[in-house]
Structure formats: C-alpha cells, structure tokens
Amino acid sequence: MKPSQKPARPFFSSGPCSKRPGWSLSALDEALVGRSHRSKVAKSRIQEVVDRSKRLLGLPEDYLCGIVPASDTGAMEMVMWSMLGQRGVEMLAWESFGSGWVTDVVKQLKLPETNRHEASYGEIPDLKRVDFDNDVVFTWNGTTSGAKVPDGDWIPADRKGLTICDATSAVFAMELPWDKIDVATYSWQKVMGGEAAHGMLVLSPRAVERLESYTPAWPIPKIFRLTKGGKLISGIFEGATINTVSMLCVEDALDGLKWAEELGGLPALIARSDANLVVIEDWVEKSDWAGFLAADRSIRSNTSICLKIVDTWFTSQSEADQAAGAKKMVAMLEKEGIGFDFGAYRDAPTGFRIWGGATVDAEDIAALLPWLDWAYAKLKKEES
Numbered sequence: 001m002k003p004s005q006k007p008a009r010p011f012f013s014s015g016p017c018s019k020r021p022g023w024s025l026s027a028l029d030e031a032l033v034g035r036s037h038r039s040k041v042a043k044s045r046i047q048e049v050v051d052r053s054k055r056l057l058g059l060p061e062d063y064l065c066g067i068v069p070a071s072d073t074g075a076m077e078m079v080m081w082s083m084l085g086q087r088g089v090e091m092l093a094w095e096s097f098g099s100g101w102v103t104d105v106v107k108q109l110k111l112p113e114t115n116r117h118e119a120s121y122g123e124i125p126d127l128k129r130v131d132f133d134n135d136v137v138f139t140w141n142g143t144t145s146g147a148k149v150p151d152g153d154w155i156p157a158d159r160k161g162l163t164i165c166d167a168t169s170a171v172f173a174m175e176l177p178w179d180k181i182d183v184a185t186y187s188w189q190k191v192m193g194g195e196a197a198h199g200m201l202v203l204s205p206r207a208v209e210r211l212e213s214y215t216p217a218w219p220i221p222k223i224f225r226l227t228k229g230g231k232l233i234s235g236i237f238e239g240a241t242i243n244t245v246s247m248l249c250v251e252d253a254l255d256g257l258k259w260a261e262e263l264g265g266l267p268a269l270i271a272r273s274d275a276n277l278v279v280i281e282d283w284v285e286k287s288d289w290a291g292f293l294a295a296d297r298s299i300r301s302n303t304s305i306c307l308k309i310v311d312t313w314f315t316s317q318s319e320a321d322q323a324a325g326a327k328k329m330v331a332m333l334e335k336e337g338i339g340f341d342f343g344a345y346r347d348a349p350t351g352f353r354i355w356g357g358a359t360v361d362a363e364d365i366a367a368l369l370p371w372l373d374w375a376y377a378k379l380k381k382e383e384s
C-alpha cells in the first residue's frame with residue numbers, strides 16, 4: 001500500500017540543495033539588480049555576505065573570507081594553483097570530488113612529491129599516516145560517499161605544511177576547528193540553500209603568508225590570481241571581487257544567512273542536520289533492505305546521507321541490474337512527486353543519497369522513508 005503522507009517539500013538534492021523553509025522569490029525583492037557590483041551600495045551588500053558568514057561560522061578575527069569565481073571548484077582550483085608546489089603534498093581522497101583534486105595535482109600541476117591517501121566509498125584513509133611537514137589537501141565531507149573526517153584531532157597544531165580543506169558540504173552543518181584549517185572553500189548552494197555560481201575562500205594568516213612568500217613556477221590566470229606584486233589583493237576580501245558577481249545570488253546568500261541567524265546560528269543549523277541523520281538512522285536500524293554506505297558512525301555524514309541496498313535478493317544481481325533497479329525506485333518516487341534528485345552520484349556505488357543539510361525539514365525525510373520502503377517492495381515484487 002502507498003503511504004498516506006507526502007513530504008511537504010520533496011527536495012533532497014545534494015546541490016543545488018533545497019531552499020530554506022518558507023523561501024520564495026520575494027526574498028530577492030531588494031536585490032541590487034541592474035547596479036554595478038563596483039558601486040558603493042553593491043560593494044557593501046557583497047561585504048555584508050562576507051561579514052555575516054564570518055560571524056555565523058565563528059571564524060577567528062585574523063582569518064580572511066572572500067567571494068571568488070566559479071563556485072567551490074573555482075575556489076579550490078585557485079588555491080591549488082596559487083599555493084601548492086613549495087613543499088610536498090599529501091592528497092587525501094575517498095570519493096569522486098577528492099579524487100578530482102588528486103587528478104589536478106598529479107596530472108595537471110604534475111607535482112613530483114605527492115603522497116596519495118585513498119579509501120573506497122564509505123570509508124576514509126588512515127589519517128595517522130599523513131605527513132604534516134607537507135601541505136595536506138582533503139575534503140571534510142565526501143559528498144558522494146557520505147563519509148567525512150571525524151574531527152580535527154588528527155591535524156597537529158604545530159604542522160609545517162598548510163591544511164587545504166574543501167569544506168563545501170560540511171560548512172554550516174558540522175563543527176569545523178578553524179585553528180586546524182589554513183584554507184577552506186565552499187559554495188552557497190549547499191547547507192544554506194543559496195544560488196550557485198560563487199565560491200567562498202577562507203584563509204588563515206599562514207595561508208596569506210604562503211601566498212605572499214611563494215610564487216609558483218607556472219602561470220596563474222587572472223581568475224585564479226590572489227596576489228599582485230607579491231602582496232595579497234586585499235580587495236577580494238573587502239567586497240571588491242575579482243570579476244562580476246550576480247547581485248541576485250548575493251541577495252539570496254544574504255537571505256540564507258539572515259534565516260540562519262534567526263534560527264539560532266551555527267548550533268541550530270548543525271542541530272537540524274543532525275536531526276535529519278537521526279531520522280534516517282532510526283529507519284535503517286529497522287530496515288531489512290537498506291544500510292549506510294558509511295558503516296562507521298564517527299565518519300557518517302549528516303548532510304550527504306548515502307544509503308546502499310543490503311538485501312541479498314538485490315545484491316545477488318549484476319551491478320548493471322542493481323544500478324537499474326535503484327534508478328527505477330528513484331523514478332517511481334519522482335513520478336509520485338515524493339522526492340527529487342536523491343539517487344546516488346553517478347560515480348558512487350548503487351544506492352541513494354538523501355541531503356540532510358539545514359534547509360531540509362526532518363519531517364520531510366520522515367515522510368520520504370516509508371515511500372522508499374514502498375518503492376523497494378514494488379521493485380522486488382515486479383522483478384522477482
């Protein structure tokens with residue numbers, strides 16, 4: 001039988017993620033559209049995003065935060081191209097985004113002294129083996145596997161290298177120990193449900209020191225350039241972005257930040273994501289067919305919550321049949337208007353990825369899960 005309740009907001013995509021509860025286009029009524037992003041009023045609106053973000057995240061006073069081009073990817077690329085190469089690099093990867101950064105460092109930048117620390121989907125590498133005399137590039141939360149680092153305890157305070165962290169699906173949903181992170185990047189369309197296109201770059205004083213004391217051997221395109229004449233381009237962190245930003249996106253980012261403040265700030269955002277994970281954990285506990293890709297709870301994501309199918313009727317099928325089966329289930333629920341975009345990432349193992357970031361209501365996830373049971377039962381009945 002079909003469950004009777006439907007999610008009020010059936011949006012479970014891992015990016016762009018669901019808008020905040022109550023969002024409508026009218027939230028953008030005051031956007032400075034048609035104005036130059038270099039005008040005084042626009043610059044102060046851009047700066048407001050930076051200031052509110054710093055406050056909400058609890059960034060240390062001496063950390064810088066700026067808006068950069070091309071989303072999280074743009075922020076990560078500009079950092080890797082601008083900072084790496086001075087010392088060896090430790091590359092950590094356990095899913096496709098982290099692997100993408102490994103490819104860049106090994107195949108594009110071709111850095112000779114690179115140590116790779118890799119693990120398969122649902123696991124993370126042995127963090128004790130990381131050499132902090134080198135720079136360390138890692139993803140806090142592996143969005144496509146639902147596995148994250150447990151905390152920052154593995155990062156020593158007296159490290160010589162820089163820690164460069166792709167934090168895009170962790171920030172605003174997990175506690176980040178800023179003193180252990182020299183560089184962080186993220187985008188607006190994840191936990192805060194903002195619009196895509198712009199990246200955020202957070203720099204510690206040690207990261208700035210690197211930028212001002214080291215010039216890479218390769219050319220740096222304008223879009224990646226953080227220094228001029230050996231000095232940080234401070235304007236990037238003061239509302240004077242490298243190139244044109246969308247004032248519509250800026251307005252939307254501000255809307256999200258104000259919503260988060262009213263909600264109770266970072267602890268409230270984290271609590272919402274944690275609650276979303278708990279709803280799924282309670283369901284998995286009772287399920288005879290679904291399990292977590294990340295079996296170990298200490299590394300299990302509360303944002304990109306990845307599930308696999310463990311029932312032997314399903315797992316005894318070929319990989320192609322399993323993938324097709326899971327896709328059919330997603331299509332069934334899309335057709336019913338119950339849930340959108342919650343299929344596993346294209347390079348990840350077969351299963352589902354339900355976004356649990358702060359903009360998603362726990363009641364909506366609770367309403368989705370009986371429908372997943374329904375879809376699995378229907379698939380099994382039709383195909384066995």
Ligand SMILES: Cc1ncc(COP(=O)(O)O)c(C=O)c1O
Nearest residue numbers: 015071072073097143168169187
């Ligand atoms: C961990 C991680 N890194 C990078 C990206 C790419 O982000 P963007 O599309 O904002 O460039 C994503 C997108 O989902 C991600 O989850």
